[in-house]
Amino acid sequence: MMKRVHRPLAEAVLQNLILIFNENQKADQVIQSTLKSNPKWGSRDRRFIAENTYDIIRWWRLLKFSVEINERKFKDEQNFWKMIGGWLTIQGYELPEWEEFKALEAEKVLTNYAADDKSRKVRESIPDWLDELGEKEVPNWDAELAELNQPSEVFIRVNTLKTNLEELKKVLAKEGVEVDEVVDFQNALRLKKRQKIDHLKSYRKGLFEVQDAGSQKIVEYLAPEEGATVIDACAGAGGKSLYLAALMQNSGEIISTDVEKRKLKELNIRAKRNRVDIIKTSVINQDFIDRHSEKADYLLLDVPCSGTGVLKRNPDAKWKLKPSFLEEIVQTQQQILNDYTKLLKSGGVMVYATCSLLKSENEAQIERFLSLSDEFTLEKEERVSPAKTGFDGFYMARLKKK
Known part of the structure; x- marks a missing residue:
């Protein structure tokens, strides 16, 4: 028996896609907002909307190939309907006789989708430039790419x-x-x-x-002692700061900083819920660095990055990421390594981490940093491979200040 689709749910998916692709909004925020908009939707309805939105984004290029759309950007709402209809066909749904689906040829869609002569870029649904970069910089790229196209676990x-x-x-x-x-x-x-x-x-x-298991591993990699002073210098909303506090038995001092004040407000709320009282928050700037120079026993630098290791949970990022952004973020990482490491005491330990799979953001950054500074030695480094673990992809390097 073929599955059936209800129009209000399909329309919700349609509006999600328009906001994500045409308005450049983040997929997770759009989906969360949509699900909150109608409290009458049951768990099955909510799952349909969320899963189909994410899947269509994840397989965008393969789906365009299957329904034979060549436009790079969709100005016409009908193209979004065609993508939705194509995906539902592939998933075994019986398409309703709606006007928007009349031009869709189900057999052709299924034939194109099943064709075995597709390139990897189409088959794994990824932009040309990102596939070429992954081939160059990521070990075992074929396997990593295939795993990054799987839905994320919680x-x-x-x-x-x-x-x-x-x-x-x-x-x-x-x-x-x-x-x-x-x-x-x-x-x-x-x-x-x-x-x-x-x-x-x-x-x-x-x-x-x-908190993803890979993210937890970064905190365990730093391994702070109870009573220590730790600076989490790119804390965001503070998931790693909270785990640091737990590992330290809520003993010592954690200073969680970020360039965005609103994220730190969320951290303060979470800290109260977690019964953590050793975290202090501050916006990071040059004045903060000067005032806290050589204060930290441990320093965590979970730096901004391309996010190529977390495409499982953020599939829209692969369509929005640009080579120019990657060049900028590599410069930002180098600046952070140059400036923020002044916060660490002599003999202190730091971990540099990213949620990227790209060598240019990981091993190459540490090699460059060590070549420019004789104050640090590399103790160990590790990649968390999605293909091997099923987790998000991370890189971490543990360094000691002489």
């Missing part, structure tokens, strides 16, 4: 300041959430199925945070 981190892994598993089971433990991770759990969890009592009580 990982959570146990807040050990309030509970432990075994107790949290029991609490979540009572709340209807099934989880698996993650091999080689002491505080990570994986949801067996994607579902809404930020409304749960256990979440509101601060028993856990949503």
Whole structure:
């Protein structure tokens, strides 16, 4: 029996795509806003809207090939309808006899989709320039690219300041959430199925945070001691700062900084929920660097990057990323390494990290930094490979100041 689609849900997907591609809005924010707009939608409706929006974005180029659209940008709403109809056809839906779908030839769509002579750029649905760069800079690019096109899983981190892994598993089971433990991770759990969890009592009580396993590994890589002074210099909304506090048993001092003040406000809210009181927040600028020079025992630099390691959860990024942005972000990373490392004491430890798979943002940056500074030595470095782990892609390097 073929699956059926309801028009209000298809229209929701349509509006999502228009906002994401024509208005350049971020996919996760658009989808979240859409789902909040109609509280009458049930879990199945919400899943249809979210999953089909993400899947159409993820397979955009392959889908354009399948429905035979050549335009680079869609000015005509009909092209978006054609993409939706093509994807629903591929997914085994019975297309309604709507005006928007009348010109769509289902057999042709399926034939094109199944053709085995497609190039990798079309088959894996990625821009030419990014595929060529990945081939040049990313080890095992074929496997990484295939994994980056899989839907992301949801990982959570146990807040050990309030509970432990075994107790949290029991609490979540009572709340209807099934989880698996993650091999080689002491505080990570994986949801067996994607579902809404930020409304749960256990979440509101601060028993856990949503955090990818790769991201958790970066914090464990720094491995700060209790009572230490840590500066998280690119903290954002503070997921890593909160884990640092848990590893330090809420003992010592964490200074979480970012260039955007609004993100730090979110961190302060999360810290209260997590029962963390050793975090102080500050906007980072030259004055901050001067006042806190050589203050940190540990320094975390989770720097801005291309985000090529997190395309599973942000598939729209591959269509919005430009070579010019990549050139700019590499310069920003170099500037951060040059300026922010002044915050670290002699004998202190720092971790440089990105959520990128590109060598130019990772190993090449550390090689360049070490060639320009004789104050630091590289202790170890590691890539988190999506293809090998199923996690997001990360790079991390642990350095010590002499």
